[in-house]
Amino acid sequence: MNFDPSEEQRLFAASIERFVARDYTFETRRRVVASHDGYSRDVWAALADLGLLAVAIPTEYGGLGGGAGDLTSVMEAIGEALIVEPFLATVMGSRFVARTGTLEQKNSLLPAVASGKLTLAFAHSEQGARYDLAHVTTRARKTGAGFTIDGDKRVVLHGPCARTLVVSVRLAGDDTDQEGIGLFLVSTDVPGVSLAASRTLDELRAADIFFADVHVPANALLGETTCALSTIEDVVDYATALVCFEAVGAIRFANSATLDYLKTRKQFGVPIGSFQALQHRMVDMVIEYEQAKSMASLACATVDAETDPVRRKRIVSAAKIRVADACRRVSQESIQLHGGMGMSDELKISHTFRRLTMIAQQFGDADHHLERFASL
Amino acid sequence: MDLNYSVEERAFRDEVSEWLRDHLPADLRQKVLEYRHLTRDDLQRWHSILAQKGWVAPSWPQQWGGTDWNVVQRYIFDEACGYAGAPPLVPFGLLMCAPVLFKFGTQAQKERFLRPIYCGDAFWCQGYSEPGAGSDLASLRTTAVRHGDRYVVNGQKIWTTAAHFADWIFCLVRTSPAAERKQDGISFLLIDMRTPGITVRPLILMDGEHEVNEVFFDDVEVPVENRVHDEGKGWTVAKYLLGHERMNTARIGTSQRELEHLKEFASMQRKNAKPLIDDPRFRDKLSHVEIELMALSITNLRFLDQLRGGRAPGAEVSMLKIKGTEIQQALTELMMEAAGPAAQPFAPVAGNDRFDRFMASLAPRYCNYRKTTIYAGSNEIQRNIIAKHALGL
Numbered sequence: 053m054n055f056d057p058s059e060e061q062r063l064f065a066a067s068i069e070r071f072v073a074r075d076y077t078f079e080t081r082r083r084v085v086a087s088h089d090g091y092s093r094d095v096w097a098a099l100a101d102l103g104l105l106a107v108a109i110p111t112e113y114g115g116l117g118g119g120a121g122d123l124t125s126v127m128e129a130i131g132e133a134l135i136v137e138p139f140l141a142t143v144m145g146s147r148f149v150a151r152t153g154t155l156e157q158k159n160s161l162l163p164a165v166a167s168g169k170l171t172l173a174f175a176h177s178e179q180g181a182r183y184d185l186a187h188v189t190t191r192a193r194k195t196g197a198g199f200t201i202d203g204d205k206r207v208v209l210h211g212p213c214a215r216t217l218v219v220s221v222r223l224a225g226d227d228t229d230q231e232g233i234g235l236f237l238v239s240t241d242v243p244g245v246s247l248a249a250s251r252t253l254d255e256l257r258a259a260d261i262f263f264a265d266v267h268v269p270a271n272a273l274l275g276e277t278t279c280a281l282s283t284i285e286d287v288v289d290y291a292t293a294l295v296c297f298e299a300v301g302a303i304r305f306a307n308s309a310t311l312d313y314l315k316t317r318k319q320f321g322v323p324i325g326s327f328q329a330l331q332h333r334m335v336d337m338v339i340e341y342e343q344a345k346s347m348a349s350l351a352c353a354t355v356d357a358e359t360d361p362v363r364r365k366r367i368v369s370a371a372k373i374r375v376a377d378a379c380r381r382v383s384q385e386s387i388q389l390h391g392g393m394g395m396s397d398e399l400k401i402s403h404t405f406r407r408l409t410m411i412a413q414q415f416g417d418a419d420h421h422l423e424r425f426a427s428l
Numbered sequence: 429m430d431l432n433y434s435v436e437e438r439a440f441r442d443e444v445s446e447w448l449r450d451h452l453p454a455d456l457r458q459k460v461l462e463y464r465h466l467t468r469d470d471l472q473r474w475h476s477i478l479a480q481k482g483w484v485a486p487s488w489p490q491q492w493g494g495t496d497w498n499v500v501q502r503y504i505f506d507e508a509c510g511y512a513g514a515p516p517l518v519p520f521g522l523l524m525c526a527p528v529l530f531k532f533g534t535q536a537q538k539e540r541f542l543r544p545i546y547c548g549d550a551f552w553c554q555g556y557s558e559p560g561a562g563s564d565l566a567s568l569r570t571t572a573v574r575h576g577d578r579y580v581v582n583g584q585k586i587w588t589t590a591a592h593f594a595d596w597i598f599c600l601v602r603t604s605p606a607a608e609r610k611q612d613g614i615s616f617l618l619i620d621m622r623t624p625g626i627t628v629r630p631l632i633l634m635d636g637e638h639e640v641n642e643v644f645f646d647d648v649e650v651p652v653e654n655r656v657h658d659e660g661k662g663w664t665v666a667k668y669l670l671g672h673e674r675m676n677t678a679r680i681g682t683s684q685r686e687l688e689h690l691k692e693f694a695s696m697q698r699k700n701a702k703p704l705i706d707d708p709r710f711r712d713k714l715s716h717v718e719i720e721l722m723a724l725s726i727t728n729l730r731f732l733d734q735l736r737g738g739r740a741p742g743a744e745v746s747m748l749k750i751k752g753t754e755i756q757q758a759l760t761e762l763m764m765e766a767a768g769p770a771a772q773p774f775a776p777v778a779g780n781d782r783f784d785r786f787m788a789s790l791a792p793r794y795c796n797y798r799k800t801t802i803y804a805g806s807n808e809i810q811r812n813i814i815a816k817h818a819l820g821l
């Protein structure tokens with residue numbers, strides 16, 4: 053047993069913490085989310101300079117070959133600072149490519165991701181799919197030397213800034229069949245692709261993406277497979293483990309801001325933290341943090357080491373359930389204990405509330421994962 | 429024991445519902461049902477319709493426009509309006525300032541202020557909370573110094589709902605900073621929002637909406653005749669108002685409507701190719717809220733029954749506030765949850781003409797409703813009140 057980070061992990065942690073303290077204050081973030089693109093190219097370049105975009109890329113393609121365990125400190129910092137740049141979406145996209153891509157696909161995409169030149173997004177979710185990963189109605193038919201794609205994707209996170217999308221499509225079978233799903237690499241500037249962009253509650257950019265008669269060459273099919281569901285599950289589990297650590301960072305911020313407030317806010321001539329009714333609730337929030345962090349750690353270790361998909365799914369679902377409950381409880385309590393100030397857009401705590409609310413449902417809410425956990 | 433309304437009460441409820449069906453404008457109702465922002469004009473329109481019918485201020489003395497309904501009828505009326513999807517009435521004039529004037533106001537004050545409140549010509553806001561005085565209201569620091577026949581007011585109020593469109597504000601201010609008990613140096617002033625020296629600054633809440641404000645007073649001159657009750661008696665006035673809270677703080681009617689809406693919405697959403705409402709996990713959560721609401725509606729009626737005799741409500745109001753707001757919050761949370769991933773979008777980016785505004789209103793509404801356990805005496809303060817005054821702890 054060893055819960056200590058490795059030397060390399062310690063260095064990543066130190067560099068992202070330094071970066072956030074200096075260059076990603078809440079005021080900076082406020083400007084970034086209000087900007088035209090909703091994310092900052094300068095920040096992205098800085099993350100690349102720190103080597104953070106290369107961590108998860110295999111060494112043969114210009115990366116550091118790290119796993120989820122090496123990304124925990126980055127995810128924690130993202131959660132704590134509410135970083136809105138497309139880090140997780142790009143990690144997901146590159147994992148798809150690294151896991152199933154052809155040599156040519158890997159060579160053309162992964163070094164570009166590692167150096168910060170390319171951001172990716174996963175266009176998967178559809179109307180009525182809820183959190184069911186096998187629900188894919190966007191169709192691809194073989195036409196001539198390539199394929200033609202038709203269908204709609206909903207709320208693709210970071211879709212508006214991605215130059216390349218990993219798109220799930222149905223090549224065969226019915227709308228929710230386990231078999232017959234494929235993945236395509238599609239540039240957003242191909243004719244027939246249109247985007248309707250929005251800001252999300254947690255101030256990310258997302259897009260509904262419409263594919264109408266979109267022609268792609270045969271080599272756009274990722275890994276030449278028509279049986280991509282297990283890959284999708286693998287990548288989404290990996291991302292779920294990572295987002296659990298993002299939640300841990302956000303919860304840590306919520307707790308420290310609330311604790312600070314309890315100690316400094318005075319009413320009735322005393323700090324409100326002297327009221328036992330509030331002390332117990334603060335204590336419960338801290339226990340939530342510890343429990344969430346344990347499960348996030350377990351999930352990250354599991355997606356790195358576990359080869360049995362059933363055991364992996366069980367652990368990842370367990371982590372997501374526990375973390376979703378912590379997100380909900382800590383976010384709600386942190387606002388309540390801040391009183392009116394907690395409701396204000398001006399304070400970072402209300403934005404952390406918004407992110408925690410969305411993390412609770414990202415990649416499946418607690419009910420979805422309870423169902424999966426119980427069935428395995 | 430009979431848990432049903434009497435024949436007369438049922439007839440009254442039907443009369444009210446029928447009238448609402450005929451007179452609640454469809455566009456206003458639609459706005460309420462779709463959780464859209466209500467403008468001052470919207471609020472005023474509905475206010476005027478009720479005023480013309482003579483139903484805008486049921487609890488007022490009859491000579492001023494009250495309906496002479498008993499507590500149960502008043503409750504039935506409020507809940508029917510909530511259930512029908514009527515816009516809320518802005519409470520600060522009708523239900524806060526007016527009762528204070530009836531109890532403590534001079535004849536001149538009543539004649540000057542009550543009619544415009546009744547007709548909806550004057551909107552009011554409530555200037556109690558300050559940056560340093562929230563739950564501990566008595567520590568407020570906005571001062572009013574008397575110069576002849578005027579007070580000069582300096583200080584700041586915060587969280588003032590509707591100050592950006594209100595015509596008047598009633599304020600608690602400190603008139604004798606030296607008073608031994610801090611409660612004793614407070615007075616109750618009525619201030620015209622157009623008076624020079626008042627600045628209103630918007631405070632945006634986490635759902636992006638503008639409903640509350642900061643109000644700054646910089647040498648604001650207020651005629652002494654705008655003071656209600658004696659100088660230094662402001663705390664007595666404020667406490668009277670607290671004891672006069674209405675019995676519909678639980679908002680049963682509104683929650684019943686929201687619950688039905690949630691059921692309908694959840695049967696349209698799909699999970700695993702079936703309606704979400706058939707999913708046992710979701711259904712259990714929904715059922716728990718439904719049962720809690722069922723219990724609270726009977727609790728509310730029991731409390732009303734006990735109050736028929738005219739006793740002023742006490743801890744009951746606090747209990748209804750706690751449970752009522754918890755249910756309202758649970759309903760907004762389940763609506764958001766029912767929408768699933770579709771609840772993520774918040775606002776369209778330029779050029780997006782396919783944006784679903786209703787779906788995008790659910791998560792912000794969940795955020796906004798966190799306020800209900802904080803304002804009007806936080807739920808912690810309500811529990812303190814019950815512990816202290818009802819249980820003697």
Ligand SMILES: Cc1cc2nc3c(=O)[nH]c(=O)nc-3n(C[C@H](O)[C@H](O)[C@H](O)COP(=O)(O)OP(=O)(O)OC[C@H]3O[C@@H](n4cnc5c(N)ncnc54)[C@H](O)[C@@H]3O)c2cc1C
Nearest residue numbers: 388389391392554556557562563587588589799803806808
């Ligand atoms: C949307 C909104 C609208 C509002 N509208 C108005 C308005 O129109 N006019 C107006 O005057 N005010 C208004 N308010 C202000 C509201 O009344 C205050 O927010 C409320 O009284 C709480 O005060 P506070 O925000 O200063 O929190 P604080 O009093 O600082 O409380 C912070 C936390 O400590 C808890 N706490 C405080 N004291 C105790 C105690 N003794 N024991 C246990 N817990 C305690 C509170 O419950 C809360 O959780 C509004 C507030 C909101 C959010």
